[in-house]
Amino acid sequence: MQHLPPAPKVRALQIWTFPRGSAKRGRMNAPTPNSFRTLPDERGHFGQFGGRYVAETLMPLILDLEAEYRKAKADPAFQAEFDDLLEHYVGRPSPLYFAPRITEELGGAQIWFKRDELNHTGAHKINNCVGQILLAMRMGKTRIIAETGAGQHGVATATVCARFGLPCVIFMGATDVARQAPNVFRMKLLGAEVVPVTAGAGTLKDAMNEALRDWVANVHNTFYIIGTAAGPHPYPEMVRDFQSVIGKEARVQMMERTGRLPDVLVAAIGGGSNAIGLFHPFLDDPSVKMLGVEAAGHGLDKEHAASLAGGRPGILHGNKTYLLQDEDGQITEGHSISAGLDYPGIGPEHSWLKEIGRVDYTSVTDKEALNAFQLLCRTEGIIPALEPAHAIAAVQKLAPTMDKDQIILANLCGRGDKDIFSVAEHLGVSL
């Protein structure tokens, strides 16, 4: 017989406050105070964050995209095709898994994983790519471009392009091309052209600059599939909506399995698409705490990629959000062992959720993530990607502080096949 859940022993939510600076120059854009799920506003703002900071050439296209997305969102046929592909092509719903041995080892809260690493292509990225390519075809676009860091989004984009027969160009930083060789080969097998970007440090930020340059020169026929919940409006909303399948499924599965909601959700954050996908359907459940985990790299006092912990608000890649930058607003390079978290910004909705206090954010170092990576391999027989290894490292710290009848749900957003070479290198093993 199912016992009623005990009252959660976590601190109460902060009292609702309006985002700071929201009234400046008459720009009131607060959501209704009884829901955290009504943003962005009609101008694409989450409080002071988000927006559409793009070159004029792209602006008409962004407005078209928004109009077409509104229509698609209201079209049952679009939703049905999306759902059908997620079920039969991606393999959803992904399982919700209770992890007994890591729970026992950490000796505190029950640890559950949303198994999005079991998706086709091995990560959550495919959810969003399916949605965006359907939209691209609906808009009559005939060429797809995308940026990628770890290569997971590049592989997912190349996959849907192969599935629908559209030409695909992936921009990838030259540094990432070198450290993610298996994914580069996968993209090429899938028929994509991979363009190494040598500007800057040759990582995700530089790949995104180059994708934007390509897009502005090819607006008439090209659709840009952005891989994370960032960029100009409507991308943060659109990517969140497509990724929210993670949280919607998890909510139903958790209720079916335990009769209650989890106490804490945990997810890794680079741009933040897997996290917002898990969090968003739970935002209006006051008993559910949420923890986003940024990459602290070598440490927050050294090189890292924790935009919320170590950055401040600024404008880059079409949106206003927390950025790693110097006092002149020059963007500084992020660092993380995980190529997928190595980005100096974060999705604007996370910046807003941090400022209003609905979601807590923390960070873990490369070393902590490597330890967590090995812990999950050893205890559960699951090799995680280095990105969710950051979430697991946070779970490692959190679980022992909680009671055994409490529940942590972490998003296992990608599998680690792509990372075994770089992990081996960090562990001093030559393959």
Place this chain on the structure above:
Amino acid sequence: MSRLAQAFAKGRPALVTFVTGGDPTPDATASILDALVEGGADVIELGMPFTDPMADGPAIQLANLRSLGAGTTTAAIFRIAAEFRARHPEVPLVLMGYANPMTIRGADWFATECVKAGVDGVICVDIPPEEDPELGPALRDAGVSLIRLATPTTDHARLPAVLDGSSGFLYYVSVAGITGMQQAAQASIDEAVARIKASATIPVAVGFGVRTPDQAAAIARVADGVVVGSALVDLVAKHGTDAAGPVKELTAALAAAVHSARKGAF
């Protein structure tokens, strides 16, 4: 009459020239700006370097990196501007760059610094009319022109929004693309300029992909001004701190072509 208005009221088309501030070094920029003026440029655009110049092609991307690599700060850009203003009291100076360096200390701070340095106008690549509150009101309150960009994708319905709140001149980007790459077909420029001038009460200058005196002259037959950037930046890349001579030479050739483009044509 403002300096910008005067530059477009000389009874001939204006030459607008762009170089990146602090390229190759902050100290070398003054001689390059002087070369532009001596060569006959009517308006000077001074690029503010940014780590992520996503609307720029390879030439100006590299100029941004050279400038930042030489230690150029926002304070150095305003110092270059203020010293230029002292040497050239009549020549309009416009800052061009990206939103983050312009807004990071607050739009009011930036507008005040522009006034103090004698900057006449600002072109911000990544603040479209939809995000005008980020910078536009502060500049207008301070009496600094906000110069907006119109592009081949700016259709008839959008043009009024682009013009609303713009002053100084309208910068028509002749190609959908990044700086310094291909040139647009002259016929498409003629058509677009005629369409925009039917709605605009401010001068229209055309840029992106304009490299030679002949190209500049062809555009000057229809537009109020011609913008040349990457071709000049290429000379700075090639000649470094000795770029003033070659920059003056190219500017003079461009100025001669632009200023005389309509002679005998009417």
